[in-house]
Amino acid sequence: MKKFLSLTLVLSMLASLLTGCGAPKKSGDDYPASGPIATTSYKTQLSPENTKAVTEGVTVDVGDFVLDGTVDLTVAKKPAEENEDEGYKIQPYDISIGALSKLDDFITIRIPYDADYCDEGQDPARCVGAKYLNEATGQWEDVLFEVDAQANELVIYTDHLSIYGAFYVKDEGKRNALITDVLGSGLYMTDEQTLAFSKKIAGEEPGTLDTLADYAEKASGIFFDYSDRIDNAINVATLGGSDLPPGLDTSIPDTSLTLFSAIGYIATAKSIMELGYKQARGRQVDDGEVLNLIRDVSSKAVSYAADNFTKVGCEALSISMAGVLIIDKMLTAFAEEAKATKLEDIAFVYHHFNESFEGFGHKVMRPKDWRAKVIQVLEAHPGDTDRAISALEAGFTKYASEFFSLTEDQMSEVASDVPNVTVKRIPAFTEAEKSQLIDDYIAHLKDKTMPAVLTSVQNYMIRKVELQELEALSKAKEYYNSPIAITLKEEIPEGGKSQFTDYKFRFAPLKEGTVKSSWTGKWPESGEVRTSATLMGFFLSGLPHTVEFFKPDADLEKDQPEFTVAFTITVPKIDIAVSGREPLTVEAFMGTWVDPDGCRTILIMNGGNVIEKEPDLSWYGGSVSCTEYTPEYDAASQTLMLKGVTTWVEEPDTLFEVVSADKHQLELDASSSGIDYTAVESKDGIVTVMESSDYTYTRQ
Numbered sequence: 001m002k003k004f005l006s007l008t009l010v011l012s013m014l015a016s017l018l019t020g021c022g023a024p025k026k027s028g029d030d031y032p033a034s035g036p037i038a039t040t041s042y043k044t045q046l047s048p049e050n051t052k053a054v055t056e057g058v059t060v061d062v063g064d065f066v067l068d069g070t071v072d073l074t075v076a077k078k079p080a081e082e083n084e085d086e087g088y089k090i091q092p093y094d095i096s097i098g099a100l101s102k103l104d105d106f107i108t109i110r111i112p113y114d115a116d117y118c119d120e121g122q123d124p125a126r127c128v129g130a131k132y133l134n135e136a137t138g139q140w141e142d143v144l145f146e147v148d149a150q151a152n153e154l155v156i157y158t159d160h161l162s163i164y165g166a167f168y169v170k171d172e173g174k175r176n177a178l179i180t181d182v183l184g185s186g187l188y189m190t191d192e193q194t195l196a197f198s199k200k201i202a203g204e205e206p207g208t209l210d211t212l213a214d215y216a217e218k219a220s221g222i223f224f225d226y227s228d229r230i231d232n233a234i235n236v237a238t239l240g241g242s243d244l245p246p247g248l249d250t251s252i253p254d255t256s257l258t259l260f261s262a263i264g265y266i267a268t269a270k271s272i273m274e275l276g277y278k279q280a281r282g283r284q285v286d287d288g289e290v291l292n293l294i295r296d297v298s299s300k301a302v303s304y305a306a307d308n309f310t311k312v313g314c315e316a317l318s319i320s321m322a323g324v325l326i327i328d329k330m331l332t333a334f335a336e337e338a339k340a341t342k343l344e345d346i347a348f349v350y351h352h353f354n355e356s357f358e359g360f361g362h363k364v365m366r367p368k369d370w371r372a373k374v375i376q377v378l379e380a381h382p383g384d385t386d387r388a389i390s391a392l393e394a395g396f397t398k399y400a401s402e403f404f405s406l407t408e409d410q411m412s413e414v415a416s417d418v419p420n421v422t423v424k425r426i427p428a429f430t431e432a433e434k435s436q437l438i439d440d441y442i443a444h445l446k447d448k449t450m451p452a453v454l455t456s457v458q459n460y461m462i463r464k465v466e467l468q469e470l471e472a473l474s475k476a477k478e479y480y481n482s483p484i485a486i487t488l489k490e491e492i493p494e495g496g497k498s499q500f501t502d503y504k505f506r507f508a509p510l511k512e513g514t515v516k517s518s519w520t521g522k523w524p525e526s527g528e529v530r531t532s533a534t535l536m537g538f539f540l541s542g543l544p545h546t547v548e549f550f551k552p553d554a555d556l557e558k559d560q561p562e563f564t565v566a567f568t569i570t571v572p573k574i575d576i577a578v579s580g581r582e583p584l585t586v587e588a589f590m591g592t593w594v595d596p597d598g599c600r601t602i603l604i605m606n607g608g609n610v611i612e613k614e615p616d617l618s619w620y621g622g623s624v625s626c627t628e629y630t631p632e633y634d635a636a637s638q639t640l641m642l643k644g645v646t647t648w649v650e651e652p653d654t655l656f657e658v659v660s661a662d663k664h665q666l667e668l669d670a671s672s673s674g675i676d677y678t679a680v681e682s683k684d685g686i687v688t689v690m691e692s693s694d695y696t697y698t699r700q
Contacts, residue, residue: 059110071098087170125149133163194271202296212264334446490527498527511542593697623649638679644670
């Protein structure tokens with residue numbers, strides 16, 4: 001079986017992309033909150049004894065821990081929606097189980113899919129995916145699913161009921177960009193990768209954040225592998241229409257994360273949990289190493305999975321991971337303590353009370369109730385195995401002791417309710433007899449009830465983390481589909497006119513195959529252009545991060561631009577100041593400068609830093625004053641901002657050289673110093689005149 005985790009599907013992606021270019025909304029983009037009108041509806045029943053049913057080709061399996069009694073299962077097949085222009089189709093099913101909405105466990109829904117929809121030569125399993133309809137917003141959202149190619153079925157895992165849709169695309173290349181194949185590629189990890197990444201996280205190795213980000217970014221490269229297959233999403237002309245370039249900012253606002261580091265952490269967390277689950281079942285790897293890694297990785301959740309980026313709860317992530325760890329210990333401990341119980345008549349009465357009798361304020365704890373108790377214990381004691389086990393043991397003992405709080409008459413009434421038992425009067429119990437009965441019943445619980453309960457909870461915890469991974473991926477999808485407001489504005493003096501009216505402009509560089517006319521416009525007399533786009537649109541077109549301006553009669557394919565304006569691709573807005581000045585870099589300011597008093601200032605690059613030398617200051621007795629700065633450059637104002645690091649003096653014979661630190665004299669901390677230089681004039685990419693707050697400098 002191939003497994004695919006839905007990142008997004010054609011409908012939501014195309015709708016989001018087209019929003020940026022003012023295209024009309026396509027039929028089928030949204031359903032109303034009530035959903036489409038059903039054409040066929042089928043009903044059958046589910047119960048704790050019959051947890052699986054098939055109707056209208058849809059299979060629903062609720063498992064052992066959802067139902068308390070018999071309920072109706074209704075499957076309503078909705079009218080299919082198809083958009084032939086965009087090459088997709090949606091087949092929705094409204095699935096309801098009695099009055100249930102939010103479920104205590106994940107259920108499995110299998111929906112058949114049409115293998116003939118996609119174009120000839122395409123893999124039908126790569127042309128289909130699943131979503132659910134958020135009826136409050138009318139939007140289709142992500143859900144966990146697999147594709148069973150052998151059965152031609154979508155296998156959906158969910159803990160809530162809704163309208164579920166089979167999404168089809170004719171071209172599997174488009175689907176690859178919109179759905180991540182978790183096990184076959186992308187965010188799937190081998191056991192070796194899982195252990196390696198987990199050790200880096202647990203050991204807080206330097207560079208781990210970057211390692212995780214690199215992994216997730218490469219794994220998510222599948223987002224963009226269809227860039228030659230669809231039209232780009234920006235149309236600037238309407239005007240109201242692998243290696244990342246310097247013009248792209250991938251940082252997440254208000255966090256220390258880049259786009260993919262949280263995804264990499266969550267993928268590692270899920271994989272180490274699955275590895276722990278495998279070891280609990282088959283002892284395939286060393287217990288101590290994996291269990292310790294689960295504990296250590298879970299403790300780093302706050303560092304790697306910031307809530308304000310992923311919107312997944314770090315606490316929930318930690319609880320889920322710790323739950324897998326604790327349950328492994330419980331399974332081991334309970335298996336060692338469990339033992340067969342021989343039931344005599346009195347023991348039968350006691351056992352009947354615990355397992356079947358309802359009355360005298362007593363509520364029977366069924367497997368579903370014990371499962372809820374285990375989850376409650378894990379949430380109350382995350383990461384503390386001993387306390388969690390002790391709390392559950394205390395729950396066993398409390399429940400197993402309730403019978404002995406009954407009066408003799410009440411015990412006799414319980415006895416009369418037990419079939420095939422002759423004893424009608426329960427004698428007084430010694431403390432030793434009570435202890436024996438309690439111990440035997442707890443052993444019975446651990447042997448017969450708890451293994452299935454604990455395994456179910458462990459699976460549930462892994463599914464919860466898969467949902468968190470899905471939400472992190474969805475957040476990345478939202479980031480790529482974020483609307484970016486783009487403003488190009490000319491610097492026009494008050495009362496003045498645009499000096500570039502009717503100039504042609506084009507975003508650059510553009511990827512081969514991009515529709516260039518969509519990135520080309522005509523400069524208006526107002527001197528201002530407003531449009532919008534998505535980050536995905538920039539990726540599909542080659543990440544253009546400059547705007548080239550040409551004279552009105554220029555041939556854009558043959559002539560050189562008059563000037564070029566650089567900008568940084570940022571979310572949620574890009575402001576591009578158009579001044580007619582050519583783009584500059586930090587290097588454009590390097591060289592020898594002279595102020596009006598004839599004093600020289602020399603700027604030299606030293607790796608990523610800048611060294612400023614002032615040889616004409618008199619107070620160093622002929623030695624040269626030197627300061628090293630860290631530079632920042634503001635392209636809009638063409639200002640080089642320097643923040644001091646250290647200052648020293650050196651001999652004048654090394655005036656135009658970078659001198660090693662061991663030859664510095666009088667070296668002092670310069671972190672409180674700083675200076676700004678703004679370009680006034682430039683030519684061929686080199687600043688010829690600049691100014692600070694005190695002087696205007698000319699290049700020597």
